[in-house]
Amino acid sequence: MIDKFFASAQAALADVPDGATIMIGGFGGAGMPVALIDALIAQGARGLTIVNNNAGNGDTGLAALIGAKRVRKILCSFPRQSDSWHFDRAYRAGELELELVPQGTLAERIRAAGAGIGAFYTPTGFGTDLAKGKETRRIGDRDYVLEYPIHADYAIIKADRADRWGNLAYRKTARNFAPIMAAAAKCTVVQVRETVELGALDPETVVTPGIFVRRVVKVASSLRKAA
Amino acid sequence: MKKLDRNQMAARVARDIPEGSYVNLGIGLPTLVADHLPKGREIILHSENGVLGVGPKPATGEEDEDLINAGKEPVTLLAGGAFFHHADSFAMIRGRHLDFAVLGAFQVSVAGDLANWHTGGPDAIPAVGGAMDLAMGAKKVFVMMEHLTKKGESKIVERCTYPLTGARCVNRIYTDLAVIDVKPEGLHVVDMVDGLSFEELQRLSGVPLKRLATAA
Numbered sequence: 001m002i003d004k005f006f007a008s009a010q011a012a013l014a015d016v017p018d019g020a021t022i023m024i025g026g027f028g029g030a031g032m033p034v035a036l037i038d039a040l041i042a043q044g045a046r047g048l049t050i051v052n053n054n055a056g057n058g059d060t061g062l063a064a065l066i067g068a069k070r071v072r073k074i075l076c077s078f079p080r081q082s083d084s085w086h087f088d089r090a091y092r093a094g095e096l097e098l099e100l101v102p103q104g105t106l107a108e109r110i111r112a113a114g115a116g117i118g119a120f121y122t123p124t125g126f127g128t129d130l131a132k133g134k135e136t137r138r139i140g141d142r143d144y145v146l147e148y149p150i151h152a153d154y155a156i157i158k159a160d161r162a163d164r165w166g167n168l169a170y171r172k173t174a175r176n177f178a179p180i181m182a183a184a185a186k187c188t189v190v191q192v193r194e195t196v197e198l199g200a201l202d203p204e205t206v207v208t209p210g211i212f213v214r215r216v217v218k219v220a221s222s223l224r225k226a227a
Numbered sequence: 228m229k230k231l232d233r234n235q236m237a238a239r240v241a242r243d244i245p246e247g248s249y250v251n252l253g254i255g256l257p258t259l260v261a262d263h264l265p266k267g268r269e270i271i272l273h274s275e276n277g278v279l280g281v282g283p284k285p286a287t288g289e290e291d292e293d294l295i296n297a298g299k300e301p302v303t304l305l306a307g308g309a310f311f312h313h314a315d316s317f318a319m320i321r322g323r324h325l326d327f328a329v330l331g332a333f334q335v336s337v338a339g340d341l342a343n344w345h346t347g348g349p350d351a352i353p354a355v356g357g358a359m360d361l362a363m364g365a366k367k368v369f370v371m372m373e374h375l376t377k378k379g380e381s382k383i384v385e386r387c388t389y390p391l392t393g394a395r396c397v398n399r400i401y402t403d404l405a406v407i408d409v410k411p412e413g414l415h416v417v418d419m420v421d422g423l424s425f426e427e428l429q430r431l432s433g434v435p436l437k438r439l440a441t442a443a
Contacts, residue, residue, distance in 0.1 A: 027277075028299040029292060030276070030292060030294075030295050030299075031293070053313075057299075077354070077355055078354045078355065078356040079352060079353075080352040081299075081354075088352060091352060092350070092352075098353075100353050100354070101355075102355050102356075102357070102358075102359040102360055103313075103356050104275075104316075104317030104320055104321055104357060104359075104360030107312075107314045107316070111314040124321060124360045124363050125359050125363075126363070126393075126394070127393070127394040128359060128390065128392065128394075129345075129390045129391075130355065170310075171293045172293040172310055173274075173276050173278055173295055173310060174293040175312055176276050176277050176312065176313050177313045178312070179314075180314045
């Protein structure tokens with residue numbers, strides 16, 4: 001019997017080694033798998049390379065992971081925010097490396113990894129500092145920049161509901177990077193609000209099929225407003 | 228001369244967005260455009276984080292942490308709205324499906340180069356977000372900015388001194404003084420605020436402007 005449910009976030013992340021590359025779902029706080037990140041901090045892995053759209057907000061989630069000095073490098077599109085003080089301090093102190101990637105290029109590099117694409121040409125960033133040193137090519141009447149996939153050892157994401165095969169349904173804009181990260185990582189670990197029986201998810205509303213998911217942890221939902 | 232305030236600028240941009248358009252409004256000043264879209268025009272707002280059909284701000288107490296815009300502010304969803312993941316969201320942008328992107332800027336050059344993501348200062352932390360994708364991907368790129376810096380220098384320049392977001396991507400510039408089209412043959416003034424002469428606008432801008440026959 002296939003059963004991807006894990007009893008705890010700790011158990012689901014026990015094997016993360018130092019130096020792992022980890023994609024973390026979420027756009028700001030929406031879709032941020034805070035319980036999994038807390039478990040990762042407790043687990044103790046260091047020297048991590050993190051892929052996320054941002055570089056942490058406030059003192060929780062990714063910000064706490066950076067604050068705990070577990071991150072060696074971060075790939076993201078928008079680190080600087082009014083409440084990104086943990087990143088700002090670590091970056092200015094030279095404690096972590098930043099690879100700044102335009103948001104759509106970040107998404108497509110993640111998608112490409114999950115889809116088995118070797119590289120792709122995008123018009124985004126052509127002629128800018130973020131394309132410096134990269135191969136370019138003129139195709140038709142446009143100029144493009146060659147970009148490579150981003151693979152990860154783990155993806156830790158948040159979804160709304162899952163069954164034991166790992167099929168996932170999301171909630172509103174909390175979906176953001178999660179489906180493409182799930183496909184791009186060797187081991188995808190999901191925090192969900194609710195676990196359900198096989199067949200309870202309408203197959204038409206499954207956004208991430210279970211083939212992309214290895215581990216699922218049910219986490220008591222934090223208080224949130226009803227839809 | 229009476230400069231437009233932020234809301235008047237937003238209303239001026241909103242006037243030019245036709246019925247049926249798919250539009251992305253950048254963080255900051257462009258977000259205000261949403262409040263001024265003419266009632267009765269159906270215009271669908273896109274947000275990079277995976278929404279089409281962004282609605283107004285929720286009432287206090289009705290915010291949902293799972294429903295935010297690209298500026299990470301709580302929003303609502305209109306009937307007919309849809310959610311999707313980030314790769315699809317940027318396929319909409321890069322794949323030329325969006326009719327308009329309205330973006331803020333530090334500088335725009337006479338060739339339509341846009342600089343809006345980084346001051347390039349030694350201590351500045353760079354952040355780009357979706358700006359480069361929007362600049363290259365939207366069918367039309369509108370820039371909304373004050374005409375002059377706090378020091379009184381024109382933000383419309385011969386050549387951008389800040390790092391570029393995209394080259395030759397801006398179609399139209401909306402400032403607190405004028406509306407200016409970026410054309411292959413140069414900058415064309417479409418509109419000016421009341422009490423501003425073309426000669427004064429030309430003097431403040433410091434780059435060659437052409438006057439459309441229809442300009443006031």
